[in-house]
Amino acid sequence: PCYTWSRTMDANVLVLGKESVGKSALTVRLLTRRFIGEYGLHPAESVYSHSLVVDGREMTLNIWDSPHSEDLSLKTSLFAKKVQWADGFVLVYSICDRASFNTVCRLVQAIRSARDCLSADKAPIVIVGNKRDLHHRRAVPSEEGRRLALQTGCHFYEVSAAENYHGVLTAF
Numbered sequence: 001p002c003y004t005w006s007r008t009m010d011a012n013v014l015v016l017g018k019e020s021v022g023k024s025a026l027t028v029r030l031l032t033r034r035f036i037g038e039y040g041l042h043p044a045e046s047v048y049s050h051s052l053v054v055d056g057r058e059m060t061l062n063i064w065d066s067p068h069s070e071d072l073s074l075k076t077s078l079f080a081k082k083v084q085w086a087d088g089f090v091l092v093y094s095i096c097d098r099a100s101f102n103t104v105c106r107l108v109q110a111i112r113s114a115r116d117c118l119s120a121d122k123a124p125i126v127i128v129g130n131k132r133d134l135h136h137r138r139a140v141p142s143e144e145g146r147r148l149a150l151q152t153g154c155h156f157y158e159v160s161a162a163e164n165y166h167g168v169l170t171a172f
């Protein structure tokens, strides 16, 4: 038989993290290669599609950049819906904001247990420490991010949406 392989692949990526850590800046950097510092009010929930070539195959990333909510309970259907929709997660904190790192710790646990409850496959999680350019205001040592990733089986990158495109591309 002659098999025809699909030439395109889709992957859904959910971007989560506390307010002002740079979720939109990272997403916009990936989509446009540019850093846009301020863009006024963000839409409540935004899904963007982005085509790229991985190992010679064209793929489309659907990126859901969503505002932060502390409510990670599965009873809230929006969190359950997001977790079920995603094939992978990008969890963002700012290296200058300790509380945002704590939020990422909670998000890793909440996603893992939600995927279990929903009988969904284990999905890859990338932990991203953003604002690396603001090293003089650093509140979270790189080592802590790396350790969290090792302990939880996640990937880890430190990047700057403001200064660098390739680091952001690698994280996604």
Ligand SMILES: Nc1nc2c(ncn2[C@@H]2O[C@H](COP(=O)(O)OP(=O)(O)OP(=O)(O)O)[C@@H](O)[C@H]2O)c(=O)[nH]1
Residues within 6 Å of the ligand: 017, 018, 019, 020, 021, 022, 023, 024, 025, 026, 036, 037, 038, 042, 066, 067, 068, 130, 131, 132, 133, 134, 159, 160, 161, 162, 163
């Ligand atoms: N210096 C520096 N500033 C950054 C970086 N990334 C984002 N910012 C700034 O941080 C602020 C917040 O960025 P956003 O992209 O709006 O953050 P967000 O996580 O989408 O925020 P919410 O929409 O509130 O959830 C803005 O003033 C950005 O210009 C970075 O890598 N370096």
